[in-house]
Amino acid sequence: SQQGEEDPQALSIQEGENATMNCSYKTSINNLQWYRQNSGRGLVHLILIRSNEREKHSGRLRVTLDTSKKSSSLLITASRAADTASYFCGANSKLTFGKGITLSVRP
Amino acid sequence: EAQVTQNPRYLITVTGKKLTVTCSQNMNHEYMSWYRQDPGLGLRQIYYSMNVEVTDKGDVPEGYKVSRKEKRNFPLILESPSPNQTSLYFCASRLPGQGNYEQFFGPGTRLTVL
Numbered sequence: 169s170q171q172g173e174e175d176p177q178a179l180s181i182q183e184g185e186n187a188t189m190n191c192s193y194k195t196s197i198n199n200l201q202w203y204r205q206n207s208g209r210g211l212v213h214l215i216l217i218r219s220n221e222r223e224k225h226s227g228r229l230r231v232t233l234d235t236s237k238k239s240s241s242l243l244i245t246a247s248r249a250a251d252t253a254s255y256f257c258g259a260n261s262k263l264t265f266g267k268g269i270t271l272s273v274r275p
Numbered sequence: 276e277a278q279v280t281q282n283p284r285y286l287i288t289v290t291g292k293k294l295t296v297t298c299s300q301n302m303n304h305e306y307m308s309w310y311r312q313d314p315g316l317g318l319r320q321i322y323y324s325m326n327v328e329v330t331d332k333g334d335v336p337e338g339y340k341v342s343r344k345e346k347r348n349f350p351l352i353l354e355s356p357s358p359n360q361t362s363l364y365f366c367a368s369r370l371p372g373q374g375n376y377e378q379f380f381g382p383g384t385r386l387t388v389l
């Protein structure tokens with residue numbers, strides 16, 4: 169299955185620092201998407217990058233895609249306590265997710 | 276407001292008692308799907324539907340049924356629930372095609388099977 173695997177599993181940073189999260193996948197993709205989940209709630213879409221794009225920005229978010237390495241990274245700049253959540257990546261139409269990354273931003 | 280709704284949000288039931296979790300979206304999306312989320316296992320897709328009367332198995336379909344009689348609704352049916360189906364369930368929808376569209380998720384249904 170086209171699975172997104174996120175790395176690291178957990179990340180703890182200080183408010184104001186940048187957070188970098190990685191995602192790897194197994195097969196060819198049309199797009200890769202990142203989602204955020206606050207504790208026990210539904211996933212919220214953050215950003216989508218197409219396979220022919222290498223980098224995309226949305227506010228404090230920057231996502232890169234390296235199709236040769238089958239990997240993507242999500243950078244959250246100037247993190248805030250409200251960014252504390254779990255982050256998931258998924259690819260293509262089926263959006264098979266990994267276990268997610270738990271990000272904790274300390275005030 | 277564009278949204279995906281699920282009912283019930285919380286359910287405690289007993290082994291073998293048939294139940295249905297409803298899912299409805301108001302965005303006229305063709306594609307809908309169900310996921311379950313378990314600690315340490317992440318999100319896994321149960322079933323998906325490309326359109327009315329078109330459904331297909333995801334990665335973990337055993338013990339579940341779905342139907343898609345109308346575009347807006349995609350109920351998840353557990354004919355004979357078992358404790359290993361205790362989980363957090365999410366319904367999602369999006370526009371059709373190759374998936375270059377975000378998925379909209381419902382708020383989740385926390386199911387406990389005793």
